[in-house]
Amino acid sequence: NAGVTQTPKFQVLKTGQSMTLQCAQDMNHEYMSWYRQDPGMGLRLIHYSVGAGITDQGEVPNGYNVSRSTTEDFPLRLLSAAPSQTSVYFCASSYDRKNTEAFFGQGTRLTVV
Amino acid sequence: TQLLEQSPQFLSIQEGENLTVYCNSSSVFSSLQWYRQEPGEGPVLLVTVVTGGEVKKLKRLTFQFGDARKDSSLHITAAQTGDTGLYLCAGATAAGNKLTFGGGTRVLVKP
Numbered sequence: 001n002a003g004v005t006q007t008p009k010f011q012v013l014k015t016g017q018s019m020t021l022q023c024a025q026d027m028n029h030e031y032m033s034w035y036r037q038d039p040g041m042g043l044r045l046i047h048y049s050v051g052a053g054i055t056d057q058g059e060v061p062n063g064y065n066v067s068r069s070t071t072e073d074f075p076l077r078l079l080s081a082a083p084s085q086t087s088v089y090f091c092a093s094s095y096d097r098k099n100t101e102a103f104f105g106q107g108t109r110l111t112v113v
Numbered sequence: 114t115q116l117l118e119q120s121p122q123f124l125s126i127q128e129g130e131n132l133t134v135y136c137n138s139s140s141v142f143s144s145l146q147w148y149r150q151e152p153g154e155g156p157v158l159l160v161t162v163v164t165g166g167e168v169k170k171l172k173r174l175t176f177q178f179g180d181a182r183k184d185s186s187l188h189i190t191a192a193q194t195g196d197t198g199l200y201l202c203a204g205a206t207a208a209g210n211k212l213t214f215g216g217g218t219r220v221l222v223k224p
Contacts, residue, residue: 043203
């Protein structure tokens, strides 16, 4: 059972570079979301999607883009990386708006130098 | 913006002791979830509480949802070293489209 798969697990970027964090789920969940986790701050919502073709901003969306062309995939794009984006990123999926229990990937640790 | 505050931020106890973690908000949530996260891993769901006043037990863990659905607590009885981890609470809105997470409580159970 793959669940939620994130790639890569680790990444180092130079300031100004762009990259895409990949996220895929095989549970046919409607909801997918991206969080960042910083020390002492829990998980903060970046962007989320309630279904294919629909995305919306979360608490900290600046500097990130997302798209949801299929139910399975929800990539997160960093347009021009900044040191403030150094964090651990988690992708999560949930069945639908009634069953919001989230299943998380293993995370991507991103360092921007 | 709905906020969830967890306390304490860090808890260090000896094996066999009891502990309680609190999750408080000024907002009402339709449901509240508790997760545990271990180093290098994503959070894993422990329990969901949906009814005001609800109490759920999971072996040595007891979860309570406040009557007004604004707060929750997690109580661990006779903690074991395997209970070490980061505990996160998360509230779901009535719309059900996103979760708000608390800042987490780091629990260390020493042998």
